Amino acid sequence: MASIFDRMKKVRWDHYIDYILIAVFALVLTVLSMTGNLKNSSAIIVEKIAISMILAVSLSLVVGFLGELSLGHAGFMCVGAYIGGKLSIALVAAMGNTVFAVIISMLVGGLCAAACGFLVGLPALRLKGDYLAIVTLAFGEIVKVIFQQSATFGGNLGLGTPRYDKRSFFIIELITVIITLAAVQNLIRSKHGRAITAIRDNEIAAKATGINVTGYKLAAFMISSFFAGVAGVLFSFSNSTIQATKFGYNYSIEILVIIVLGGMGSLRGSLISAALITLLNEKLRTILTGDLAVMKDLVYAVVLIAVVIYNNAPALKSFRDKYNLRRVFDKIRNPKQDHAFVRDDDAAWDRVPTKIKMDELLSVDIVPGNEFTPDKPSKGGQ
């Protein structure tokens, strides 16, 4: 028994707390739903939150850890939603509206999205970051137009898809969130994840150490698109119709806002902000109507700009280092610890010390009177 307790002590609980919280949340909701205490509207909000979480975590891999800007995340979701939706119609007809239909559609939709990610990434990732942004943006628009015009996918009216049972679908979604999180988090903490963050911090240095930059970029991009596709399939199961116009540029930006506000390179932050922003959106939708609804966007825009400037402005660096929420937490947890200490397994946006300070490496302190000259050996000896 004692050995188990010892082992339990060694487990880094902060690595697992996200999974535990989501699992507990799912369990509580399941119990509520089975006893009939969960309102349909709340179940739908949970479904939306789960989809936002999957999207945020997958985009975070590309933007937060790889350091490339993707503006077509909704496009990949669109591919997943339409392909998975189309497939699910046939599957549901053949085997009924069961979990298996959802899983098969999810896999196929995700793989199709990943294939699109490969096609888009191949030309774009050989180029510099800005080009990736524009090519992904272009891709999102192309996908939107194609699905909107194609008669097989319902055209302008949208595709009618089978709706999964409202009372239990959120369980499947929350399990998918956990799987997505586990996949991305374990990837980041692996050797390959280190390579990805190294590319973000200094591409040339990463290349020089023998990291296959294009390969890793493409892989990260495809994994991210895969999960976006999965989120799309979940979206098609939680709606009775899907329309291409939903997956436009604005939706991609919305996901980007979520991960920027959550803190780039922090998966936990992405999860929290996905939950909060989606919840807020749903609540505000009923309060703000008509043109007032845009007040919300205005606030998001201002907050987005302020957060990015605060987090990145070179002039604010000393201020940031001094007043930092994470440092406050560290201080509470362990008051005697050296607070400049950086935990190397955090893989956070600005905390991995991979940047080499060339000035410090190359500068040599020269003591007056002790200069080295070729013909006169220095007084101080070697």
Next chain:
Amino acid sequence: MKIIEIIISGLNIGVIYAMIALGYTMVYGIAKLLNFAHGDIIMVGGYAICVFCAMSGSRTFFFVSIVAAVIICTVLGIVVERVAYRPLRGATPIAVLITAIGISYLLQSLAQIIFGSAQRYVTVPDLGKIMIGSLGIKWSTIITLAASVIVMVSLSLFVKYSRIGRAMIAVSEDRGASQLMGINVNIIITITFAIGSALAALAGLFYLLQSPYITNTFGAMPGIKAFTAAVIGGIGSIPGAMIGSLVLGLIESICDTIVPIAPYKDAIEFSILIIILLVKPTGLLGKVRREKV
């Protein structure tokens, strides 16, 4: 005759894109940032013209409204640069990009709060048509083409021969070295933003001459298209932006006339962007820059 019509309408769209693409490409070349809010400055210019035109229907006042729109956009461009981009100079490019997207979001939602989301009709004066043989050309098209050519030629001359223009080239080549040569980089970047935004206001005007309706997302699509044009031509290069825009404009007008592919117009244009980047990663006229460690 049909072909000439297609070419003229293609050139018309192309020069409008060129006006916007020049702003993108100059800002990218000099400040090394993608100004995603550029498209929304067109929208602000459009609303400025809308408001001033609504005050008075007379033609003379229309010209006043153009001047006012240009001034408003120029000031807006400078303010955006000062507030949002300058604090981030030296930060990671992705942070600046996200701020630019934030500004675009901000301008769009502000416009929706002020003017509502409904489409507005702008009372631009109808200039009529001129008949050359059996071919009818709108005066607005001729004015757009002439004005754009004048602007593009004078901009090229300005960049090539004036002191400020040469300073711009110097800053785009090497910011650090040009600073050491006594160029005030901040002022040069501000001037670049001002010129880009003024051109955006003109683009807004030309758009309204084509179809006099405006919404708060008026500038988004032209902005993205013009950016595509700038990338096709090689971003950072002024002649590249012009050529890319004309190519894109012609493609668009050809797509418009062929009925079965007309709905896929946007998809075709963006696919061409991806294909060109595959074949020539720096665009048609872009320079290959080697990165030094």
